[in-house]
Amino acid sequence: MTRERGIEYVQFIFADITGDLSRLEGLQQEGFDILAGRRVLMYLRDPAEVLRRLARWLRPGGLVVFEESDLTMVPGRTSSMAAHDQVMEWLRRMLTTEGANTAMGFGLPTTFIKAGLRFERIRAEAVIQGQGTQYPLAALLKLMQVRVISAGIATQEEVNSLVARLDAESQDPACVYVSDISFCAWGQKP
Template sequence: MAHHSAYLLGHSESEHQRLSLQSKAVSPFTERTLRSAGVRPGMNVLDIGAGLGDVSLLAAGLVGPGGHVVGIDRDPGSVHKARIRSRDAGLARSVRYEVADVGSFTWPEKFDVLVGRYILMYLPDPASTLRRLASLLKPDGIVVMHEMDFTNTSPSHPPLPEWDQYYALWPKPFLATGAVPDFGPRLTRTFLDAGLQRPEVATWVPVAGSGNSAVLDWLSTTCREIESPLRTAGVTVPDHLRFDDSLPQRLRDLVLSRGAQVSGPTQFGAHVRLASQVSSTSSHDGWSR
């Protein structure tokens, strides 16, 4: 059974708040990728590494009341919160969450869509896991993966040295613990190694400055939340960098006061259909509502 690495940023309340900011920033790209892949009403979706359920809820909006979404995550606390969110959104009948590991998860019915966001980067053998999970799809099923590359160390223009120093720390705890901070460019090779066809891949770079507070809030908050995994991984942090609660606001003020533009991690969306022959309808036998 293939176990994935521990989620480096943990499961604290502050991390859950950061994940909410992240979802607001990147979900438009996730949605575009899902639509481009052909996700449509009536489909049944498996969301791996579902976390708080953001991608599951997004998929539920695309498949509608005739579809169904199963989200899996191995953290019970995240699954509990995801269930509450789906209930509050009025989607408890069409979205369900299970505590499960991607290396051993099984399901009695086949899915139309397999989706994952920021999950392959943590797996010790992503191609093998993707191959196994693709076997849970129908013959004409769709695989959709959203990953990123946050190894850019000069993200500000005009240059803001303070911002760049914090942002440059992002990859370090991942590299120190075996996760892959630049997994996005590896998606095509991973799909091929999993026995899938060459996927269609699109990229997007989130840019923040004036007029895009969602991206700026996400990036500045992550600069603070990265401290704990840095310390845990034993990464040396420059003494002059402070990670107090005021850091996100200081960084936001810095960007806005200088009229600067800062770019976040490059987003990669890859999708492929298992079979070239696309059926005009989707069977939903065995799915309870």
């Protein structure tokens, strides 16, 4: 698709960033201006080590920017939403069971520093569910149901019943809900 648009300098490389990075060997070391990712460090056992390895391809002074989800401060809401709370609890348990770090946002500065990078700033933005949301929580649960069920957190019947309750709850104009906080940290390679 990039070639069709005349963008010749973009290359996509499919690789496990915790494993063998030999596919990156052909790329010029210390040649890149930016190392960036979104919602990926939270899934890694040792994110600092991965950043340290990837920074090899970043030029000195190159920018490092990562955005990560964090559930430490959720749920955030003013009115009771039992079905939404239940889904958020299931998703939190599912992620934890799968080994994800649901507090990765708060962990970004330490991760940068442990990776030998210069940490500069961090910001956070609340992700809102409920009214006007692009991906209602019921849709998200349907996408995640295989993982929720295989983690032994809920049965298919429980998922189906909760989807119906979520839809009903979402009709309430007061259904405005912080589903996660998106942290963004940036810094540089020294």
